Amino acid sequence: MGKSSESSNRLVANNKKAYYDYFIEEKIEAGLVLHGTEVKSLRQGKCSIKESYIQIQNGEVFAINMNITPYEKGNIFNKDPLRPKKLLLHKNEISKLSGQIATKGYTLVPLQVYFKQGKVKIEIGLARGKKNYDKRESIAKRDQERQAQKELKSRNLRF
Structure with missing residues (x-):
């Protein structure tokens, strides 16, 4: 008899800034050590991935600057909150990602951390940086969608 919360994905941390700063080309799910x-x-939900990034070193993938706040009751067993965390990916996935990063000028960014069936997973994105004019386009698009929602809501209230 498992808990219902373990069967669904429970979000711990989300990186909204990544979608603003980058074009996300591909998403990959990885385990965390x-x-x-x-x-x-x-x-307890104490994690931040806003300033973090993903790096490939010696055929292994690491999340750098991912901040997991130390557990209050953990005393001597607590680890450094900013230590590099190893990601679990297959060798062919790692070689594919490292090839794309080297040739096309892409980067890897963490998008979200969540629990899936009791295990901690991180979603990483193969991303290409946006220029300032691209960011302005995203803001304008978001404003247009918000305005359209407002108009639709006001029309529904009249009837």
Whole structure:
């Protein structure tokens, strides 16, 4: 008899700024190598991926600057909150990503951290940087959608 919360994805951290700063070409789900107190801290929702990035070193993938706040009751078992966290990916996925990063000028950014069937997962995106005019286009598009929603809501209220 499993808990219903374990069967669904429970979001821990989201990186909205990544969608603003980058064009996300491809999304990949990876596992995270963590210690016990880090998982307990994540269950409390204490994680930040805003300043973090993904790096490939010696055929392994790491999340750099991913901040997991130390667990309050963890005392000596707590790890450094900013230590590099290893990501679990297949070798062919790693080689494909490293090839795309090297040739096309892409980068890897973390998009969200969540629990899936009791395991901590991170969604990383193969991203290409936006220029300032691209960011202005995104803002204008978002404003247009918001305005259209407002008009639709006001029309529905009249009838």
